[in-house]
Amino acid sequence: MPGPESDGHAGGTSFEARYGPWAVVAGAYDGVGAAYARAVAARGVSVVLLARRPAELAEVARDITGRFENVQARPVAVDLTAEDALATIRAATDDLEVGTLMYCAGGDPVYEPFLANPVEVALALVQRNCVVSMRLCHHFAVPMVERGHGAIVLVASGAGLAGGPYMVAYGASKAFDIVMAEGLWAELHPKGIDVLAMVLGMTDTPSLRKILTQRGVLADPDDPMPVAGVMSVEDTVAEALDNLADGPTLFVGDQLKTTAQYLRTVDRNEAVRLMVQGNGGIMQNDRTPAT
Numbered sequence: 001m002p003g004p005e006s007d008g009h010a011g012g013t014s015f016e017a018r019y020g021p022w023a024v025v026a027g028a029y030d031g032v033g034a035a036y037a038r039a040v041a042a043r044g045v046s047v048v049l050l051a052r053r054p055a056e057l058a059e060v061a062r063d064i065t066g067r068f069e070n071v072q073a074r075p076v077a078v079d080l081t082a083e084d085a086l087a088t089i090r091a092a093t094d095d096l097e098v099g100t101l102m103y104c105a106g107g108d109p110v111y112e113p114f115l116a117n118p119v120e121v122a123l124a125l126v127q128r129n130c131v132v133s134m135r136l137c138h139h140f141a142v143p144m145v146e147r148g149h150g151a152i153v154l155v156a157s158g159a160g161l162a163g164g165p166y167m168v169a170y171g172a173s174k175a176f177d178i179v180m181a182e183g184l185w186a187e188l189h190p191k192g193i194d195v196l197a198m199v200l201g202m203t204d205t206p207s208l209r210k211i212l213t214q215r216g217v218l219a220d221p222d223d224p225m226p227v228a229g230v231m232s233v234e235d236t237v238a239e240a241l242d243n244l245a246d247g248p249t250l251f252v253g254d255q256l257k258t259t260a261q262y263l264r265t266v267d268r269n270e271a272v273r274l275m276v277q278g279n280g281g282i283m284q285n286d287r288t289p290a291t
Helices: 015-019 033-041 052-068 083-091 120-148 168-191 205-213 231-240 256-263 268-278
Strands: 022-026 045-051 073-077 100-103 152-159 193-200 248-253
Touching: 015 100, 022 033, 022 083, 033 045, 033 052, 033 073, 033 083, 033 152, 033 231, 045 052, 045 083, 052 073, 073 083, 083 100, 083 120, 100 120, 120 152, 120 193, 152 168, 168 193, 168 248, 168 256, 193 231, 193 256, 248 256
Parallel strands: 022 045, 022 100, 045 073, 100 152, 152 193, 193 248
Antiparallel strands: none
16 A cells, blocks of 8 residues: 555655645545544645534544544545535535545435335435535536546445345446546546546445445444454555546456456446345344354
8 A cells, every 4th residue: 555655656746745735535434434534634634524413523533633634534424415515514624625535425325226215315425425425526616627636436335236126326426426437537637636436245334234234244343353354444444545547447456357358348237137046145144254
């Protein structure tokens, strides 16, 4: 992993100079978002932490400022589905030079059939995953282009590679994020902005553990036993930072890389059938621990 003195690319530019002095991280109260915030703070970049949960955000902020010297952490409690979300974020960041936007909000909190919930549940997810992420990309990219450097990281999912059950709105929104990041890369990379669609497979987050517990895969969401086939958030973030300038798309982890490569060899109908079959594994009742 590149250290704080170099990003591992041409010229040896420091990470802070290339991607700082501030990063905005949406979905920063736990999981991949919080791990990403800590990782960039370790490289000298101060962070704005966005999420709905003020207590958890404050705890992440205290941890970051307690561990890393000369780094600030600004928690901003905001509901990303609210109409005034962008106004709230602007009010909290307009005094800052933001060199990185990392959008990690928008996990699926239900993992249920499309018709099991009111359509408003799906619409809120699309608002959070698509509309607000696009607004923030547009807002923060303008000064990045003026400065000639920066980064945008959109966290997507293997669920966006083809349609599958229990992920109708979620998978569609993550496909949107992948294509948006790729399009932004095509336009912004020549202007010095690194754009990355960070496509995740199953990742060991509190949200995933909650779903696995509800489905009987785990007995307790705080069970310390690793789950087979699931990457840690630390390994996930390390791989992303190693490849931050190598966009537009990164499939994180060997398992997802293999899956994505295979899906490119079959037609869309077969890809959907494979997604249906795949959802019968770990999300059902396979509690085999990782070795």
